[in-house]
Amino acid sequence: MKKENKTIISIKGLKKTFKTKVTKPGMSGIFRNIFSPDYKYIKAVDNISLDIKKGELVSFIGPNGAGKSTTLKMLSGILFPDSGKIKILGKDPSKKRKELSYDIGTIFGQKPQLWFHLPPIDSFNLFAKIYDIDQTIYKERLDNLINLFEISDIINQPVRKLSLGQRMRCEFVLALLHNPKILFLDEPTIGMDIIVKKTMRELIKKINEKEKTTIILTSHDIGDIENISTRLVIINHGEIVYDGDFKNIKQKYLSKKLLKITTEDKIDEKDFKDLTVIKKSKYYIEFEIETHKFPLKKVIDFLFTKYKITDIGINEMPIEDVIEEIYRDQR
Amino acid sequence: MSSQLNKYLSISFINIKESLTYIWDIIFGKVIFIALIIFVFANLWTVVFASKGEVIPGFTLAMMVWYLVFGEAIITSIGRFVKEVGDDIKSGEIANYLTKPYNYIVYKMFVSFGKGLINFTLILIFGGLVAYLMVGGVEISLISIPFLLIVALLAMLLNLVIASVISLFAFWIEDASSLNYIYSKFTFIFGGMIVPLEVYPPLVEKIASFLPFSYSAYHPSKLALIFSFESFFKVFLVQIAWISFFIIILIFFYKYIIKKVSVNGG
Structure with a gap:
């Protein structure tokens, strides 16, 4: 696939530390905790820098607690970095979150966005209003996505009656309705069986190829990105361990x-x-x-x-x- | 501005639609319980009126019971707003909302408002039925109904705005349900949800009727029973004033607190 050479996401020296209370042992510890709590500082993201070009498919892989999701949340503007710079389409997400939300689509694993008791079409119609999509553009866009994801026969059934795979297709359509330039997928395969994971991989590939959407996905399982040609970024303890082609890693270590x-x-x-x-x-x-x-x-x-x-x-x-x-x- | 309002109203609308898909669940889970409370109070007031006669000058037995129906319908209709915000924060669900082109708290308010309209109607129907069967009806003039609806909607809105301010504490302390507990008891007692403020000593009555809580229960319920355009305008204007006051607090508080967000689950 031919990629345009334009950087649309640039991250420089990104750092984020979380402060959590440390529980002291024993009964006396409980009381001491109330009056003088001890804090532990956890470096979730420690000096991450990387550039992502238009149309790239990037996978952040790392063990649980490595800092992948924290990075993604800072990219979407819902967490504020302690230091470092993020520019998405030339804008700082912590300052222009609302503006950027028109250009970014998100799917957070196990946090569905479809209205559970209503048919998907109701959620689609609402999102069209939320993203201020013009009605004619919306109808055309929806038709395209319905064909692309093959959901025409399920959009009028209540979501609770759909299978996990069908639901996921609809979740993708919902996240892509506003034609985002960038798609963030945070642990999209969590809690899924092999068959649904396979569907998911196919969907991700399809979006990247057909829609030319720049995609960043996170996963703790390197097997998730098998068969998707992707740029692999391995993160551990908040640092980048590897940034390069998935194929190299596959041959060498997998x-x-x-x-x-x-x-x-x-x-x-x-x-x-x-x-x-x-x-x-x-x-x-x-x-x-x-x-x-x-x-x-x-x-x-x-x-x-x-x-x-x-x-x-x-x-x-x-x-x-x-x-x-x-x-x-x-x- | 109008497209913004349209956006938020669509959010209320989809929640009304969803509420209607599990309407029996709402009726059995919530409305029947409230109807039961009205039944208990109707019995209680019947005994009190039989032994003491009038409790508050001008309030008949039927008025006393219908007062409670109106209070319950307005106050309990908005549901567990503070808990829902707390749950969004605890589960990390808030990430879905914060990445959308709307204001999270306003979004939640319109969600609750949509569901609230269904609850309000159901409580009014079922609670009203219990009240009617137990103590009979009360006289409400047809002309007053649109004005009463305005005041009832503003009362729900005021209740929601205060709940929103309280819910923001959840960003700080993870769980604001204890604060909400205090707030809801204030509304029950000083807001005059259960009994009119006139039953309290004059000083308490005076203070309580000035506080914002009474403008989401006592004043609207009383207006439904004793209507005059003069009191309507007074209640209406004070409601607008309190709503504006809490919206200003909400805006400043929200801007400050949103920087403290630490999204769970990642």
Whole structure:
């Protein structure tokens, strides 16, 4: 995809510290807490700088509490940075939040915006008024989005009767009605099963490609951005650990998979001698494979021909381990 | 300005529409309970009037009960406004609202106003039915009805504006429900939601009838029972004055407090 070379989001030296009360131990601690509370300062975002160009799809990935959502909330103007500068379309979100809201669409995971008891079309109509969209433009835009997201047969059914996947499509339409230049997706896949996650990925790709919307999404699961070609920003302890192409990270760190297998027959140790075995019993084995050395398909085909498998689990390397390896390589 | 108002009225409208989809839930969960309170008070007043005769000069038994119907309809219709704001802050839901081109608190007020109109109508119908069956009707002149509606709407608005100011404390202390508890008891007692202020000692009555709380319960309810254009204009003007006063406080307080937001859940 051809991207225009214009920076539309620029972040420089962004910092945010949260102050939280520390609970002192014991009964006396409870009383001391009331009169002289101790505070702990947590650096949520520590000196983050980055530029995002028009039409880019950027994923902020990091463990829980890494500072991704805090960064996103500062970008949308609902949290105020302690220091540093943010410019979105040349404007400071903490000062021009309302103005920028016309250019930004947001989806916060598990915080739906559709009216639960009413059909989606009612929410769409209301948002058209909220964003002061001209009626003719709105009708055209809505028609386009209805076709793009294939929701024409569900817009008149109450939201509570829709499936999670259908609801999500409607949530996307709602967030895109005002034709935002930028879309923020904060943990959009949280609480979703694999199938809905897949739909979500397809939707994100579609919006980025067809609508040319600049997208920033956050997730604690690196697997979420599989198959979306994206710029990856890994954040840990409020700092950027990695900023670059997802492909590089994938080849370097995500080729490892963790397999867990339960069988009906006895497991033969010889079959696994070239692999890193983590746990083994008579009918159960847990081992790591590097997919560039041993392609996953081959391994699984072999296992299924040799053993009667009753259960199989294939897991990605957790983001914490990826980060640890990146740190190790940087040293 | 008119497009802004149109925007906020659409918010009220969608909430009216949503309320109507679970109207039986509102009737069973809220309205029946209030009708029950009216039933209890109707019995109580019947006993009091039988033993003592008149409690307040000019107030008959029926007027006493209908006074409560009006007070309940206006005050309880706005629902748990302060709690809802607190919940938005606690759950982080507020992030959805703060990223929209409207003012969060005004948005919430129009949400409550929409739902409130449904509650108000239902309480008036069901509470009024209980009152009518127990003590009979009261005389209300047809001409006064549009004026009474204006005063009732302003009373709801005043109640909402004060609740909004209180709800902003939730940005500070996470939960403003204790403050709201105090406020709602003030409205019950000094606002004269349950009984007219005349039952109190003259000094308390005087102070209470001056305070803003009485302009969302006592004055509108009494006006419905004893209507005159002179008292209408007086109540109307003072309501406007109090609403303006609290809106000014709200604006300044909101501007200050919104910088303190720390959105939960991230």
